[in-house]
Amino acid sequence: MTAFRTLDDVDPHGKRVLVRVDLNVPVKDGAVTDDTRVKAVAPTIAELADKGGKVLLLAHFGRPKGGRDPSQSLKVVVPALAAALGRPVGFVDDCVGPDVAAAVANMVPGDVILLENTRFHAGEEKNDPALVAELAANGDLYVNDAFSAAHRAHASTEGLARALPAYAGRSMQAELDALGKALGSPQRPVIAIVGGAKVSSKIDLLENLVGRVDVLVIGGGMANTFLAAQGKAVGKSLCEHDLADTARRILAAAEKSGCAIVLPTDAVVAREFKANADNETVSVDAVPADAMILDAGPASVDAVRARIDGAKTLVWNGPLGAFELTPFDAATVAAARHAADRTDAGALLSVAGGGDTVAALNHAGVAERFSYVSTAGGAFLEWLEGKPLPGVEALKA
Known part of the structure; x- marks a missing residue:
């Protein structure tokens, strides 16, 4: 028995699922040069979409210092993500606000949308309750599949997990299971x-x-x-x-x-x-x-x-x-x-x-x-x- 809930414990059909992923990947000349992290989160995204979830991806990229920086936009990752998933991936150039709300309203079960860099908002790294509430407004469920960001108490990693029903994605689950077997028991x-x-x-x-x-x-x-x-x-x-x-x-x-x-x-x-x-x-x-x-x-x-x-x-x-x-x-x-x-x-x-x-x-x-x-x-x-x-x-x- 794991101490955390996984995708086995939830039916995402018709639900808006906010999924925290790690897409902080190396990029050169406008293209992803190593898609290891993209491939690592693809199974969780695909499973949720295949089960009829409306999947909204949250991620950080670089260190934009809490302000908008076009050179650190996640849009560059969309082609690699679509290729790994074998399905189209939408993009909204913010992670909260009216544009996100409008895009979510138009989603149908199985859609996948990547939202812009969470670190464009100063409240992300401060775990600001106001930003957490804005993020949570677009979701019914929260899935964390970014173990690599789990040591940070940020709005999209820790705050959201306490604001919505929260689950570990498959990559996070595999990591926690392996670590538990190695040193836990x-x-x-x-x-x-x-x-x-x-x-x-x-x-x-x-x-x-x-x-x-x-x-x-x-x-x-x-x-x-x-x-x-x-x-x-x-x-x-x-x-x-x-x-x-x-x-x-x-x-x-x-x-x-x-x-x-x-x-x-x-x-x-x-x-x-x-x-x-x-x-x-x-x-x-x-x-x-x-x-x-x-x-x-x-x-x-x-x-x-x-x-x-x-x-x-x-x-x-x-x-x-x-x-x-x-x-x-x-x-x-x-x-x-x-x-x-x-x-x-x-x-x-x-x-x-x-x-x-x-x-x-x-x-x-x-x-x-x-x-x-x-x-x-x-x-x-x-x-x-x-x-x-x-x-x-x-x-x-």
């Missing part, structure tokens, strides 16, 4: 792999995870900060020496809660940060003073593989090395492919998210083989940090 043991450049951006994340997972693998640049906190010399590696106390605090919290911390024991080092730079593999106890750690070494990768073998659930955020540069992508690729193999074998539930993580899994060619890959960015990180997401809280039945 997971099959144990649970392993988390956290990488990336800096500890400073992931302190809350690490502090939450050590109390919730059985094994925490720390990689990437942030591992150097932990190694330095243990008294190891890391040469010219990226390292936040001023966070040594924080790193030691996280290690102590992990020990107290019985979470095993896995840090690299060997490293691939180079003198230059560039692809195919001359490199060598050394023990983390013997990093040359003039070198920088750019990837975890083969013994470290073997240790990560063994930990993945012993787990039933994996949560992954951040690469294990400078994966954008060959050959310093080796550890990330090897670990990702091993996790994918375990997932294929039915032995592991694997959930990953965050921009660099998605790029790394795509680079390794395994994103499609993970159980679930979240493209939500900030919302995924806040969820990993254990923070309540306003847009999700508002959907709870």
